[in-house]
Amino acid sequence: MKPECIGDSVKLNGKTYPCTVSLTMDLVGGKWKAVILYHLKDGEKRYNELRKEMPAVTEMTLSIQLKQLEKDGLVSKKVLGQKPPLKTIYSLTDLGYSFVPVLNAITTWGNQVAHAQGSFE
Incomplete structure (x- = not known):
């Protein structure tokens, strides 16, 4: 079995x-959860840093996906400051970091497919 x-x-x-x-x-x-995890794999990021690194994602989608990843225990959120503007920092949890080897494999495979059958623009 x-x-x-x-x-x-x-x-x-x-x-x-x-x-x-x-x-x-x-x-x-x-479409976005693995991409978010990929962008957090090298360290914590502020919300706006993630938005800049993923310009194709809408603010609503990014916000929803971050909340879901946090709820599922893959991402942690730290809010700094007591009055606006608050500084929100996202990072991978231990569970999230345990997925990094899979992210690396997905990236390698995607690069191979793009080189063999597609193109980079």
């Missing part, structure tokens, strides 16, 4: 998944 199929399902944070692949994709899947 494959490791991801040890039981009939996997439970995490009140959700039930059919397998660990499904669980992983719920945590990091979608």
